[in-house]
Amino acid sequence: MQPLSNIESLLYFIPELLLVIFAIAVILVDLGVKNRESATVAYLSLVGVGCVFAAVLITHAQLGDKTAVSLFLGMIRLDTFSTFFKILLLLATAATILFSLRSEELDARLKGEYYALLLAISLGMFLMASSTNLLMIFISLETVSLTSYILAGFLTHNPRSSEAAFKYITFGAVASGTMLFGLSFLFGMTGTGDLGQISTRLTELLAAGEVYSLAVLIAIIFVLAGVGYKIASVPFHMWSPDVYEGAPIPITAFLSVASKSAGFALFIRFFYSGFSSAEVMQSVDWTLMLAIVSALTMTVGNLAALPQQNVKRLLAYSSIAHGGYLLMGGVLLTSEGIGAILFYLVVYLFMNLGAFYVVVLIANEEGSEMVDGYRGLASRAPLVAGAMAIFLFSLTGIPPFAGFFGKWLLFAAVLEQGYYWLAFVGLLNSVVSLYYYARIVKAMYLEDSDEETTQSSFSTGTFALLSVFVIPTILIGFLNIFYTLSNISVSVIPMQ
Amino acid sequence: MTLQHYLVISAILFTLGIFAVLTRRNAISILMGIELILNSCNLNFAAFSRFMTPPEDISGQIIAIFGIVLAAAEAAVFLAIILAIYREFGSIRPNEVDTLKG
Numbered sequence: 001m002q003p004l005s006n007i008e009s010l011l012y013f014i015p016e017l018l019l020v021i022f023a024i025a026v027i028l029v030d031l032g033v034k035n036r037e038s039a040t041v042a043y044l045s046l047v048g049v050g051c052v053f054a055a056v057l058i059t060h061a062q063l064g065d066k067t068a069v070s071l072f073l074g075m076i077r078l079d080t081f082s083t084f085f086k087i088l089l090l091l092a093t094a095a096t097i098l099f100s101l102r103s104e105e106l107d108a109r110l111k112g113e114y115y116a117l118l119l120a121i122s123l124g125m126f127l128m129a130s131s132t133n134l135l136m137i138f139i140s141l142e143t144v145s146l147t148s149y150i151l152a153g154f155l156t157h158n159p160r161s162s163e164a165a166f167k168y169i170t171f172g173a174v175a176s177g178t179m180l181f182g183l184s185f186l187f188g189m190t191g192t193g194d195l196g197q198i199s200t201r202l203t204e205l206l207a208a209g210e211v212y213s214l215a216v217l218i219a220i221i222f223v224l225a226g227v228g229y230k231i232a233s234v235p236f237h238m239w240s241p242d243v244y245e246g247a248p249i250p251i252t253a254f255l256s257v258a259s260k261s262a263g264f265a266l267f268i269r270f271f272y273s274g275f276s277s278a279e280v281m282q283s284v285d286w287t288l289m290l291a292i293v294s295a296l297t298m299t300v301g302n303l304a305a306l307p308q309q310n311v312k313r314l315l316a317y318s319s320i321a322h323g324g325y326l327l328m329g330g331v332l333l334t335s336e337g338i339g340a341i342l343f344y345l346v347v348y349l350f351m352n353l354g355a356f357y358v359v360v361l362i363a364n365e366e367g368s369e370m371v372d373g374y375r376g377l378a379s380r381a382p383l384v385a386g387a388m389a390i391f392l393f394s395l396t397g398i399p400p401f402a403g404f405f406g407k408w409l410l411f412a413a414v415l416e417q418g419y420y421w422l423a424f425v426g427l428l429n430s431v432v433s434l435y436y437y438a439r440i441v442k443a444m445y446l447e448d449s450d451e452e453t454t455q456s457s458f459s460t461g462t463f464a465l466l467s468v469f470v471i472p473t474i475l476i477g478f479l480n481i482f483y484t485l486s487n488i489s490v491s492v493i494p495m496q
Numbered sequence: 497m498t499l500q501h502y503l504v505i506s507a508i509l510f511t512l513g514i515f516a517v518l519t520r521r522n523a524i525s526i527l528m529g530i531e532l533i534l535n536s537c538n539l540n541f542a543a544f545s546r547f548m549t550p551p552e553d554i555s556g557q558i559i560a561i562f563g564i565v566l567a568a569a570e571a572a573v574f575l576a577i578i579l580a581i582y583r584e585f586g587s588i589r590p591n592e593v594d595t596l597k598g
Contacts, residue, residue, distance in 0.1 A: 134559070135555075135558070135559045135562060138559075138562075138563075138566070139562060139566065142566045142569070142570070146569055146570060146573050149573055149577065150573060150576075153577055153580055156580070157584075158584075159584040159585060159595060160595060160596060162577065162580040162581050162583075162584045162585075163581070163584075163585075163593050163594075163595055163596055164596065165577045165580065166523070166577050166578070166580075166581050166590075166593055167593075167596075169570075169573060169574050169577055170517070170523075170526055170530075170590070173530040173533075173570055173574065174514070174517050174530060174533065177513070177530060177533035177534050177537065178514075178533070180534065180537040180563065181510055181533070181536065181537045181540065183537075184537050184540035184541050184544065184559075185540070187541060187544055187556060187559070188540065188543075188544035188548050191544075191548050191549045191553075192549075192555075193555055193559065241596075242596040242597075245596050246596055
């Protein structure tokens with residue numbers, strides 16, 4: 001496949017260009033808006049997300065019967081896989097904009113910057129999902145990271161938010177520096193930055209005995225530091241509880257869903273197009289290492305979530321655990337494994353964003369993020385409590401909710417490849433996770449609020465948005481989309 | 497100077513950077529450690545580009561230039577966050593910025 005030149009590529013690059021245009025437009029329009037309370041810029045960025053969504057679909061249709069095109073002299077690649085992630089990321093961005101509109105934490109004076117940064121971070125994530133060159137991988141990762149540091153610290157005059165940003169950048173900068181160090185050795189060993197060429201060169205070099213397999217493994221481990229920090233896998237997960245607790249709730253929701261999805265896109269593309277040829281696998285067995293990381297990630301996430309009293313922090317640990325479940329699929333070199341990851345990411349998007357939306361609502365209502373604030377919610381706001389219960393049960397993986405089907409596909413793929421111990425660890429972890437999710441449900445349904453019980457009033461818009469998350473959480477499992485998703489994944493796995 | 501010399505220097509720089517991040521008790525020193533890490537990577541790319549690829553292929557040096565730009569962007573954001581930390585906590589010592597735990 002011949003990469004297109006820079007000018008020819010622009011035709012396939014319209015969604016990203018539109019994101020840039022709208023990010024700039026948001027800043028300019030914000031300058032003209034006199035009333036600080038008006039939500040003009042938020043609606044403008046929603047329109048932007050809508051336009052980009054249409055552009056993504058049109059650009060993908062332009063592919064025609066080609067499976068993929070390589071753009072900008074091989075820097076990024078447009079295929080079904082990247083289009084899938086772009087759609088997923090746009091959904092998360094749109095949801096975050098809607099949450100931010102309803103959240104009362106954010107400073108009204110800084111709206112322009114906030115929404116412009118949200119669009120910029122989507123741009124970085126688009127590139128993360130499609131880069132096929134070491135340089136592009138690093139630039140896109142840094143674009144996303146730098147923007148998320150700023151967004152995490154966006155609550156000025158809130159010490160927790162500043163602290164979150166500080167911990168995030170200290171950890172993130174070291175992790176991405178370590179990753180760049182690993183990338184430099186991959187570049188040195190193969191003399192090229194292109195993932196496809198790295199794969200062929202490594203295969204030749206390992207067969208000829210010209211590079212040590214240990215050197216390749218060490219380079220991979222260094223790169224894993226950067227990717228692992230994005231998807232919050234052990235041992236690079238330490239930042240995530242503090243950042244999730246301190247950041248504004250819409251940003252926490254965004255980081256836990258979009259940032260993780262983009263991280264998985266990068267992870268899958270990097271490992272599957274660069275390091276999955278039979279020769280490389282024979283001498284550098286990175287799958288076993290990932291299996292151990294996956295088992296540790298879910299165990300640490302779930303055990304640490306048990307004593308948490310702050311719901312945001314609890315959901316942070318739960319999202320670490322979910323990263324572990326997702327990694328299980330990445331261990332297998334099959335399209336079923338990746339298909340299961342993609343399916344779980346879709347499910348996770350709806351159930352986790354839904355849960356965070358309820359956290360936004362309760363924080364507005366009660367001014368509290370603690371489990372105690374959820375006491376007696378079932379009598380005050382039965383619909384909200386019911387929705388939260390559905391999200392939490394789905395996160396646990398209880399049938400008939402979508403989370404169950406997602407986990408089932410992951411476990412089935414793992415068992416098929418003979419990783420029995422990994423499936424067993426995953427299963428034990430699901431049981432453990434029931435304890436802390438059920439604690440919130442218990443507070444909502446079985447405990448009474450200390451204060452006078454007043455009926456909470458939520459607007460119709462709130463319920464409409466809530467049902468956008470509830471309905472997929474119930475129904476996705478019954479849709480037969482898994483087959484399509486595992487077909488999508490074929491576009492990243494090179495033919496062997 | 498052979499490739500090994502450059503690689504040894506960059507490995508030392510990288511280790512010093514990690515060491516600074518882990519042991520320093522001042523946010524600015526941590527930033528300096530991070531810069532060391534990024535510069536060791538740039539040195540690596542430039543050295544590999546000189547010794548391992550044909551002379552007309554300068555992609556490694558291009559990556560190093562991008563690395564410098566990204567390091568500058570990171571330093572800008574880091575300093576802004578240090579400023580925010582100083583306003584809220586009156587200190588830039590990481591062990592005094594410790595309200596989120598558990």
